[in-house]
Amino acid sequence: MAAALDVLGIGNAIVDVLARADDAFLARHKAAKGSMNLIDAARADSLYRDMGPGVECSGGSAANTIAGLASLGAKAGYVGKVRDDQLGQVFAHDIRALGVAFTTPPAKSGPSTARCLVHVTPDGQRTMHTYLGACVELGPDDVDPDQVAQAQVTYLEGYLWDPPRAKEAFRKAIRAAKAAGRKTSLSLSDGFCVDRYRREFLELANGEIDILFANEAEILSLFEAKSFDEALQEARKLPGIVALTRSEKGSVVVNAKGDEVHVVDAAPIKQLIDTTGAGDLYAAGFLFGFTRGRALAECARLGGLCAGAIIQQMGARPQVALREALQGQLG
Amino acid sequence: MAAALDVLGIGNAIVDVLARADDAFLARHKAAKGSMNLIDAARADSLYRDMGPGVECSGGSAANTIAGLASLGAKAGYVGKVRDDQLGQVFAHDIRALGVAFTTPPAKSGPSTARCLVHVTPDGQRTMHTYLGACVELGPDDVDPDQVAQAQVTYLEGYLWDPPRAKEAFRKAIRAAKAAGRKTSLSLSDGFCVDRYRREFLELANGEIDILFANEAEILSLFEAKSFDEALQEARKLPGIVALTRSEKGSVVVNAKGDEVHVVDAAPIKQLIDTTGAGDLYAAGFLFGFTRGRALAECARLGGLCAGAIIQQMGARPQVALREALQGQLG
Numbered sequence: 330m331a332a333a334l335d336v337l338g339i340g341n342a343i344v345d346v347l348a349r350a351d352d353a354f355l356a357r358h359k360a361a362k363g364s365m366n367l368i369d370a371a372r373a374d375s376l377y378r379d380m381g382p383g384v385e386c387s388g389g390s391a392a393n394t395i396a397g398l399a400s401l402g403a404k405a406g407y408v409g410k411v412r413d414d415q416l417g418q419v420f421a422h423d424i425r426a427l428g429v430a431f432t433t434p435p436a437k438s439g440p441s442t443a444r445c446l447v448h449v450t451p452d453g454q455r456t457m458h459t460y461l462g463a464c465v466e467l468g469p470d471d472v473d474p475d476q477v478a479q480a481q482v483t484y485l486e487g488y489l490w491d492p493p494r495a496k497e498a499f500r501k502a503i504r505a506a507k508a509a510g511r512k513t514s515l516s517l518s519d520g521f522c523v524d525r526y527r528r529e530f531l532e533l534a535n536g537e538i539d540i541l542f543a544n545e546a547e548i549l550s551l552f553e554a555k556s557f558d559e560a561l562q563e564a565r566k567l568p569g570i571v572a573l574t575r576s577e578k579g580s581v582v583v584n585a586k587g588d589e590v591h592v593v594d595a596a597p598i599k600q601l602i603d604t605t606g607a608g609d610l611y612a613a614g615f616l617f618g619f620t621r622g623r624a625l626a627e628c629a630r631l632g633g634l635c636a637g638a639i640i641q642q643m644g645a646r647p648q649v650a651l652r653e654a655l656q657g658q659l660g
Numbered sequence: 661m662a663a664a665l666d667v668l669g670i671g672n673a674i675v676d677v678l679a680r681a682d683d684a685f686l687a688r689h690k691a692a693k694g695s696m697n698l699i700d701a702a703r704a705d706s707l708y709r710d711m712g713p714g715v716e717c718s719g720g721s722a723a724n725t726i727a728g729l730a731s732l733g734a735k736a737g738y739v740g741k742v743r744d745d746q747l748g749q750v751f752a753h754d755i756r757a758l759g760v761a762f763t764t765p766p767a768k769s770g771p772s773t774a775r776c777l778v779h780v781t782p783d784g785q786r787t788m789h790t791y792l793g794a795c796v797e798l799g800p801d802d803v804d805p806d807q808v809a810q811a812q813v814t815y816l817e818g819y820l821w822d823p824p825r826a827k828e829a830f831r832k833a834i835r836a837a838k839a840a841g842r843k844t845s846l847s848l849s850d851g852f853c854v855d856r857y858r859r860e861f862l863e864l865a866n867g868e869i870d871i872l873f874a875n876e877a878e879i880l881s882l883f884e885a886k887s888f889d890e891a892l893q894e895a896r897k898l899p900g901i902v903a904l905t906r907s908e909k910g911s912v913v914v915n916a917k918g919d920e921v922h923v924v925d926a927a928p929i930k931q932l933i934d935t936t937g938a939g940d941l942y943a944a945g946f947l948f949g950f951t952r953g954r955a956l957a958e959c960a961r962l963g964g965l966c967a968g969a970i971i972q973q974m975g976a977r978p979q980v981a982l983r984e985a986l987q988g989q990l991g
Contacts, residue, residue: 348757349980382727382754382977385716396713415746415772423713426679441746643979646713649680 332511334430335403335620337480339472339502340391341464341488341495342409342433343443344416347605347644348383350448355456362450363546365457365519367491373460376446385416386644387423388445390518391486393606393645397613397635399427400651401659403620406430406476408498410467416442417463423646430476436466453601453640461492468494469501477502478509481620482540484612487518487547490526503537512539516612520546527551539569540619542612548573565590572629574611574636576604582629593629596637606645610635613651618660627660634658663842665761666734666951668811670803670833671722672795672819672826673740673764674774675747678936678975679714681779686787693781694877696788696850698822704791707777716747717975718754719776721849722817724937724976728944728966730758731982732990734951737761737811739802739829743794747773754977761807767797784932784971792823799825800832808833809840812951813871815943818849818878821857834868843870847943851877858882870900871950873943879904896921903960905942905967907935913960924960927968937976941966944982949991958991965989 355362358376368376387396389409398405407424411417413435420442424431443462447455467489477483483506489495506513515530515538517523523530523543530551534541541564545557548571554560557575564571565583573581579595614635618628634655642648652659686693689707699707718727720740729736738755742748744766751773755762774793778786798820808814814837820826837844846861846869848854854861854874861882865872872895876888879902885891888906895902896914904912910926945966949959965986973979983990 377753380753380757382718382757383750384975384979385750387713419714419716422708422711426711426713644715648715648974 332479332481333404334406334480336395336398336482336484336616337406337408337477338391338395338484339408339489339498340389340486341443341461341492342392342411342420343389343445343459343464344420345386345388345445345447345605345644346377346383347386347447347449348381350381350450352450354448355450360448360456360458362454362456364521365459368458368460370440370460373444373446373458376458380446380448384643385419386646387420388645390488390516390609391484392424393609394484394612394616395429396424396427396646397610397651398617399429400647401613401617402652403617406480408433408471410436410463410471411442412436412440412463414441416444433471436463439463439466447605449603449605449643453604455603455605464495465492467492467498469497472498472501472505474501474505477505478511480511482512482514482616484514484616486516487522487526487530490522490529507537513537514540514542514616516542516608517547517551520550523547523550534567536568541567541569541571542574542608543571544574544608570625572615572632574608579633580611580629582625584625589625591626591629593626593633596633598637598641600641602641603643604640606639607636609645610639623660631659663810663812664735665737665811667726667729667813667815667947668737668739668808669722669726669815670739670820670829671720671817672774672792672823673723673742673751674720674776674790674795675751676717676719676776676778676936676975677708677714678717678778678780679712681712681781683781685779686781691779691787691789693785693787695852696790699789699791701771701791704775704777704789707789711777711779715974716750717977718751719976721819721847721940722815723755724940725815725943725947726760727755727758727977728941728982729948730760731978732944732948733983734948737807739764741767741794741798741802742773743767743771745772747775748794764802767794770794770797778936780934780936780974784935786934786936795826796823798823798829800828803829803832803836805832805836808836809842811842813843813845813947815845815947817847818853818857818861821853821860838868844868845871845873845947847873847939848878848882851881854878854881865898867899872898872900872902873905873939874902875905875939901956903946903963905939910964911942911960913956915956920956922957922960924957924964927964929968929972931972933972934974935971937970938967940976941970954991962990
């Protein structure tokens, strides 16, 4: 059956608050540069009070990937939970404005829409503090097996293991995709996230996931490896495709079936502004190619192209349509 | 008495929603390019639904000027009305994070925090649709005469004549400033706004305002003049200082006392991104110089410098501290 959607993403629906910060700010708040830290409402309030003026922009890892796919011209859907508040309306508007099918009903009570406080340091690195808010309400009822069956790829973020019931939604989506003969994909999200759920993620990677995305910190954490090469050798034993991103060193894609290993350079950039969304947009470019039947090395090139575009602007959502911005480079 | 504040701004407290738009969007919504249009809640909802993905950023004309002043290192205060909702919290956070004294209590009921839908076309021009929301609750009780008396300059935006009771706050502030021997300043805000309140603005300019800011469309409208030169000759008859901004042609500053006329070139820019906030930041630079006792031509140069900085980024609030960005150029 032809797929109505190229990719259906499921993730934590979050609005980002981006602000410039210096290293002293990170030290004062004991935040490791580049990390994602979960915080409660009280901590979110106190951190926000100490932050500089911000810009609000829809975010969420899988949502950024889906927005990137839509911006490239793909047919995409998204499942995630906001509250029926102002920031929830902003999130829903921004993803629908890209043509993404987003029908998850907002929570009518409980915590407010999730916020991620993103501190961008002068070196372009981002450090995040996430208040999950309404994301804790996401559950299996929010996953429609028919919609999953209509998507070529169902894409899940590792962060879904943080809220209490989202992993049930995650597992339900995987079952529905498998039953329909569709592909599943997982991003490992963050090294500390992998630390929290290593056993489960290893099980998923060894059986249920067709395309795994990870950066260097995440794959090292997954295999508790000491070097990238050691982790790469472990990744080659996984049954599916593994795309490993290495920032300015580009990416390495392996596929046990066919014994493929591709090492692809990063796309050249003019100026690094903000790394927020680099991994998310790599996945967008990669899946754009994958759902169009491109070879893996070409998928990796497209991933690098989109990652390169997003790190030359503030925020993780493309400020201009990627289809136009990357015209002539999409192959 | 030494002033505790350099400038106290009073205006409509608004959160901007910035999105790229094309000329077809403006035509479809019958919006004149570069204009500010007042809309009701229903129109705001329908326009928002038709807009692309946005970025939320604190705005409001006088608030942008005050943010610019604080970013330059001035001591500034602000009076404006938000609701106690998420966007109201965003507005209050962003201005306080700059060190601005902002103590106006938020409305606890009634319309939500004001939003301005800003459509940025590929030529860098911005066209605005404003839903005034909680701004209609601003009244004279929100103006503290003691705070006004402590500011060297009280700065008011013409847009304050749109909500029903804000003009009473405006007049109360002028009286308090005059009584304390302080200066008053007014931005005419928008050509259509001048059309709505020409008689009142002429009266203010002829008696109560020490420093008047206007762009070309606004000063032509004020005097119902046919050419800039005709308007300029009228402006020279006003009792106070008049700063006229002319986009890429720079600015002209006149002062009847002393028979001064200064024609100052625009600051060179690399790339025009978004003109949102150009006039607001000109006023910031000008008042920064003025409150430091600089000559009028130097105030105009500083105004042009800040306007030039803001049009090379998205949005009307400086993304980096102007004091650092313009280091060595502030004289």
